[in-house]
Amino acid sequence: MAVVIREAEVLSEVPQCRLLILIMSYWKWALRVLGCCVGRGGQYCCRMQLFFRNWKDLNIVLEQLPALQCPFCGAGGTLIRYGFNRGYITPVRRGIRAQRIRCKLSPRRKGCTVTFCLRPSSYLPRRCFRAKGLWAFIQQLRTGRSIKAAWENSGIPLSLDTGYRLYRRLALCQPILRTNLWSRAPPKKSGAGSALRQVFDHLIEVFGDECAVRAYQEALQRDFLAIA
Ligand SMILES: [Zn+2]
Numbered sequence: 001m002a003v004v005i006r007e008a009e010v011l012s013e014v015p016q017c018r019l020l021i022l023i024m025s026y027w028k029w030a031l032r033v034l035g036c037c038v039g040r041g042g043q044y045c046c047r048m049q050l051f052f053r054n055w056k057d058l059n060i061v062l063e064q065l066p067a068l069q070c071p072f073c074g075a076g077g078t079l080i081r082y083g084f085n086r087g088y089i090t091p092v093r094r095g096i097r098a099q100r101i102r103c104k105l106s107p108r109r110k111g112c113t114v115t116f117c118l119r120p121s122s123y124l125p126r127r128c129f130r131a132k133g134l135w136a137f138i139q140q141l142r143t144g145r146s147i148k149a150a151w152e153n154s155g156i157p158l159s160l161d162t163g164y165r166l167y168r169r170l171a172l173c174q175p176i177l178r179t180n181l182w183s184r185a186p187p188k189k190s191g192a193g194s195a196l197r198q199v200f201d202h203l204i205e206v207f208g209d210e211c212a213v214r215a216y217q218e219a220l221q222r223d224f225l226a227i228a
Contacts, residue, residue, distance in 0.1 A: 047071065051121040051217045058099060058118055070103040070112060078103045078111035085117055088128035091157050097123055121218035122211075124225060129156045131213040131224070137166065138213070142200050172227050174199050180220050181206050 048071035052058040061068075065079050082102035089095040098119035105111045122131045133156040140150035151163030177199050181187075187202045207215035213224050 047221075050116070050118055050221050052118065053218060054120050054122075058120060061118065062099065065101070070114070071116070072114045073103060073110075073112035075103065075106075075110040075112070078106055080104050082115055085119075089123070090130065091128055098125075121214045124213075125223045127225070129158070131217065132211055134166070134224070135211045135213045137163070138170075138200055138203075141167075142197065169225055169227075171196055173225055176226060176228070177203070177216075177224075180216075180222065184219070 048068065049061060052061070062081065065081065066077055068079055069076050070078055080102055082100040084096045085098040085100055087094065087097050089097055098117035100115055100117055102115045103111045103113060105113055117125070119125070124131055124134060127134075133154055137150055137154035137156065140153045141147070143150075145153070147163060147167050148160060151160055151166075154163075156162075174196050178195075181199065181202045184206045187198070188205055192198070203212045203216065206212075207219065216222075216224050
């Protein structure tokens with residue numbers, strides 16, 4: 001230890017060496033920050049299921065949490081339960097929307113402190129209506145109804161403005177949905193109608209007619225309304 005300190009003192013006489021010593025002192029911290037940044041950008045070090053068929057399947061994974069690797073930094077044994085994401089699970093009812101998980105900073109300085117959520121695939125992240133309601137809206141749009149008529153028949157008791165916002169969001173998601181659906185299977189027939197209508201048809205071809213929004217989230221492990 002004494003030798004190391006003497007070497008550090010000698011080196012610190014030169015300004016450039018001081019900078020080098022500073023970098024060497026903080027390289028672990030810098031790597032951790034870099035790892036967090038890469039993780040937040042969506043580049044997973046390893047895969048982890050984020051959408052589940054139901055709460056029962058989710059709870060099975062929660063029991064195995066200490067043995068799993070963090071999907072952001074790859075550290076093992078650092079994942080802990082970190083409370084719940086609560087809010088409106090339907091426009092009129094509050095409840096638990098997701099289980100929050102945190103990659104804790106352990107005594108050995110592992111972990112990246114990133115927090116993320118695990119949820120059933122029938123729940124849409126950051127939305128107060130469920131996948132079933134969104135699918136009903138999409139089905140109504142497929143029949144050629146206007147946005148107003150499709151929204152009023154979707155069964156989601158929110159204002160028409162929300163319906164128009166949701167339609168614009170679907171239009172923004174269209175390229176992402178198209179790319180992800182192509183990763184599963186190409187469309188069987190050449191598309192007719194608008195680009196959004198073609199994506200809806202492709203969605204049914206890949207995931208069937210029964211709540212394809214939920215099936216999409218569970219199969220691809222992605223938020224259906226993600227735009228990145
Ligand atoms: Zn981590």
